[in-house]
Amino acid sequence: MSPGNPGSFKNFNMKLFIFFFFLVLNSYSQSTKSDVERLIEKMGLDQHIKVTRDVNTMWVTPSQEVDYLIYFDGTIDDFKGSVSEYYLSNYSEKEISEILDFYSTPLGKKITENTKLFLESGLLAEEKWDEFCLDTVYKYIYR
Amino acid sequence: MKLIITIISLLLLFPTSMFAQTFDNDVKKIVNQIVDMSLMYGIRDLILLEKDKEVKESFLKDFDQSLEVFYKVYIDFYSSKYTHDEIKQMLAFYETPAGKKFANDLLLLSSNSFPKGKEWSKKLDEIKKKLKK
Numbered sequence: 067m068s069p070g071n072p073g074s075f076k077n078f079n080m081k082l083f084i085f086f087f088f089l090v091l092n093s094y095s096q097s098t099k100s101d102v103e104r105l106i107e108k109m110g111l112d113q114h115i116k117v118t119r120d121v122n123t124m125w126v127t128p129s130q131e132v133d134y135l136i137y138f139d140g141t142i143d144d145f146k147g148s149v150s151e152y153y154l155s156n157y158s159e160k161e162i163s164e165i166l167d168f169y170s171t172p173l174g175k176k177i178t179e180n181t182k183l184f185l186e187s188g189l190l191a192e193e194k195w196d197e198f199c200l201d202t203v204y205k206y207i208y209r
Numbered sequence: 210m211k212l213i214i215t216i217i218s219l220l221l222l223f224p225t226s227m228f229a230q231t232f233d234n235d236v237k238k239i240v241n242q243i244v245d246m247s248l249m250y251g252i253r254d255l256i257l258l259e260k261d262k263e264v265k266e267s268f269l270k271d272f273d274q275s276l277e278v279f280y281k282v283y284i285d286f287y288s289s290k291y292t293h294d295e296i297k298q299m300l301a302f303y304e305t306p307a308g309k310k311f312a313n314d315l316l317l318l319s320s321n322s323f324p325k326g327k328e329w330s331k332k333l334d335e336i337k338k339k340l341k342k
Contacts, residue, residue: 173299
């Protein structure tokens with residue numbers, strides 16, 4: 067860039083502008099990414115994974131349990147990454163912010179704390195409904 | 210005197226039971242938003258096909274009873290952890306556009322129908338099959 071050439075100065079300014087534009091854009095996307103990670107933490111994804119781990123282990127023989135858990139634990143990071151990608155692609159910054167605001171309230175924090183119990187209630191509710199299926203549905207199938 | 214006590218007891222009992230019913234109904238609204246019950250309704254619709262009126266009525270009565278058993282587990286959970294006011298705050302959040310969208314994804318997550326959840330389940334099943342070999 068030569069000081070006496072206004073065209074190259076303009077060109078340099080344009081490149082500088084584009085550079086800062088992408089720098090700012092990158093910092094916004096980084097903050098959205100960290101917001102999504104906070105959201106995933108607050109919605110209790112870790113607890114969901116733990117309950118899934120416990121339920122899945124019930125369907126594996128004792129001799130295979132150790133190997134299964136090694137494989138299972140190996141999939142967790144990928145799964146969490148893909149959930150994070152899902153929220154990044156399908157939710158706006160504003161939506162993420164609104165949901166995070168809710169989870170930051172005393173009620174929202176309580177919901178996060180109780181996620182595991184909520185999921186366990188869900189398993190119990192399904193179990194009770196499955197009992198109905200066995201007792202009653204078959205009776206009606208053949209009527 | 211006995212009559213007065215009876216009337217007062219009834220007057221006190223009636224609103225209490227009404228409040229309990231409102232709490233239960235609000236919990237059911239939350240459950241309907243974030244818990245996937247499509248399999249249950251699918252089974253119901255399947256059973257109702259080609260059944261005569263009497264059988265349908267009898268089945269629907271049993272089915273509604275089973276739903277009450279299902280909901281009761283959640284009602285017990287919510288009543289032990291949350292006040293009615295908190296339940297109403299949850300409902301208000303799930304009524305917002307962002308809340309509705311989020312609740313729908315929670316529902317999918319709970320039923321393993323979440324897009325990324327399905328892929329994960331498939332991977333876990335493949336691991337189980339691999340271990341069996």
